[in-house]
Amino acid sequence: MGSEAQISVLVVDDDAFVRRGMTDIFAATTDIVVVGSRSDGDEVPAAVEATRPHVVLMDLMMGRVGGLDATRTLMTMPDPPKVVAMTAMDVDDLVVEAVKAGAHSFLSKSEPPETYHQSVRAVAAGNTLFSEDSLRRIVRHSPSQRPTVALDSLTDREREVLAVMASGATNADIARRLFMSETTVKSHLASVNHKLRVSNRVGAALTAFRCGLVE
Known part of the structure; x- marks a missing residue:
C-alpha cells in the first residue's frame, strides 16, 4: 500500500x-x-x-x-x-x-x-x-444526562437509520439492511445529528439508547 x-x-x-x-x-x-x-x-x-x-x-x-x-x-x-x-x-x-x-x-x-x-x-x-454493551454501560452510569431534543423530531426513516447505526453498523451496513444508497444514509445521519444537536455518530447513538429507541 x-x-x-x-x-x-x-x-x-x-x-x-x-x-x-x-x-x-x-x-x-x-x-x-x-x-x-x-x-x-x-x-x-x-x-x-x-x-x-x-x-x-x-x-x-x-x-x-x-x-x-x-x-x-x-x-x-x-x-x-x-x-x-x-x-x-x-x-x-x-x-x-x-x-x-x-x-x-x-x-x-x-x-x-x-x-x-x-x-x-x-x-x-x-x-x-463501538459496542452496544459499552453504550449501555455509559447510559447506566450517567442517568442524569438526558437528550435535549426528543426523537419525535425525526422522521420514521431517520429513526430506522439511527436504530441500525446505534448497533455499531457502518454506512455500508445500514445501506444494505435498509435498501438505500450510502449517499442517502449519510444524508439521513447528517439530518439526525442536526436535529438531535449532537456532533457525531456516538452522540447520536447515545441519544438513541437514552430515549429507548434501542433496548
Whole structure:
C-alpha cells in the first residue's frame, strides 16, 4: 500500500510505555502509520499543525491539560482530525464529555491490538467502532444526562437509520439492511445529528439508547 493510502495517527498519552506500545501496535499494519506522539494535551494543537494526522488517539487523563480540553481545542481548528478517546476504565464520565466535545469514538486501553486497528480505520472512513454493551454501560452510569431534543423530531426513516447505526453498523451496513444508497444514509445521519444537536455518530447513538429507541 502506498503512503497516499496510509492513515496517519498521532498518539497522545502521558505514559511513555503506552506511547511506545501504540507505536508497536500500528507497526504491525501496512495501512496505519504513527506520525508522532506527545505526552500532554497542551502539546496537541502544535503537533496536529505539524503532522496533520487523520486520527488522534487521545488519553483523557494527563498532567497539565487533559484529553477532554485538548479535544475541545482541536474541534475549533479548521478541518480537525478525528479523535479516539482512550480511557483506562470501562466506563468513565469523561468518555461521555469527550463524545460531547467531538470525540468520534472511544476505547479502553485494555482492548486488543486488532480493535485499535479497526477503530482507527473506522473513524478515518467516517464511521465509528463501538459496542452496544459499552453504550449501555455509559447510559447506566450517567442517568442524569438526558437528550435535549426528543426523537419525535425525526422522521420514521431517520429513526430506522439511527436504530441500525446505534448497533455499531457502518454506512455500508445500514445501506444494505435498509435498501438505500450510502449517499442517502449519510444524508439521513447528517439530518439526525442536526436535529438531535449532537456532533457525531456516538452522540447520536447515545441519544438513541437514552430515549429507548434501542433496548
